[in-house]
Amino acid sequence: MTFRLTLLRHGRSRADDEGVHEGRYDSPLTDVGRAQARALAAHWQAHPPGFDRVYASTLVRAHETASLVAGALGLPVTPAPLLREWDNGPLAGLPREEAQERFPLPSFRHDLSPLTREGGESQAAIRARALLALEQLWQGGGEHALVVSHGGFLNSLLRELTGGHRAWFRFGDTAFATVELSRESHTALVTGVNLTPHL
Numbered sequence: 001m002t003f004r005l006t007l008l009r010h011g012r013s014r015a016d017d018e019g020v021h022e023g024r025y026d027s028p029l030t031d032v033g034r035a036q037a038r039a040l041a042a043h044w045q046a047h048p049p050g051f052d053r054v055y056a057s058t059l060v061r062a063h064e065t066a067s068l069v070a071g072a073l074g075l076p077v078t079p080a081p082l083l084r085e086w087d088n089g090p091l092a093g094l095p096r097e098e099a100q101e102r103f104p105l106p107s108f109r110h111d112l113s114p115l116t117r118e119g120g121e122s123q124a125a126i127r128a129r130a131l132l133a134l135e136q137l138w139q140g141g142g143e144h145a146l147v148v149s150h151g152g153f154l155n156s157l158l159r160e161l162t163g164g165h166r167a168w169f170r171f172g173d174t175a176f177a178t179v180e181l182s183r184e185s186h187t188a189l190v191t192g193v194n195l196t197p198h199l
Helices: 016-020 033-044 060-073 096-101 124-139 153-164
Strands: 002-009 054-055 142-149 177-181 186-197
Touching: 002 060, 002 153, 033 124, 054 060, 060 142, 124 153, 142 153, 153 177, 153 186
Parallel strands: 002 142, 054 142
Antiparallel strands: 002 177, 177 186
């Protein structure tokens, strides 16, 4: 018995073009991002992946991506606040140089410490949220869930599934990873990362 996850990063957002810290900055998709999502929807229409559930971050760039894809596949989207991107506190929406000047990050930050002195999620909080999100997905029913989220948080999900807590997995615009979870063991089989057959 297998539970499959397809972990999809949203399309290109306005913040990508602005060159600012994104995180909880609620930046919408660009026209390019919408075109990427529509191209992925067309690919999956031609090659049905068999999703029976679609979950999406409530941040607009992810939820819009999910709506474009799921709508084309005739599936509803379940909003999931746990799937939002890492909370980067005061950095959200700031140009990178300004953020570095105003909120310099220390050379070492403990996993229990907030991102900055002014706030932001600790790594421990992100891991706890990732585990809770995975538990909800696992218990949500179905055999194949599409999860639309963000590069940072999708990495957190994969790290918890694989035990690779310092690993980093690449996610481009509308790129996705595929994972098979056994319901009879603790096995997590990663079958693809940064997949973009539609681009």
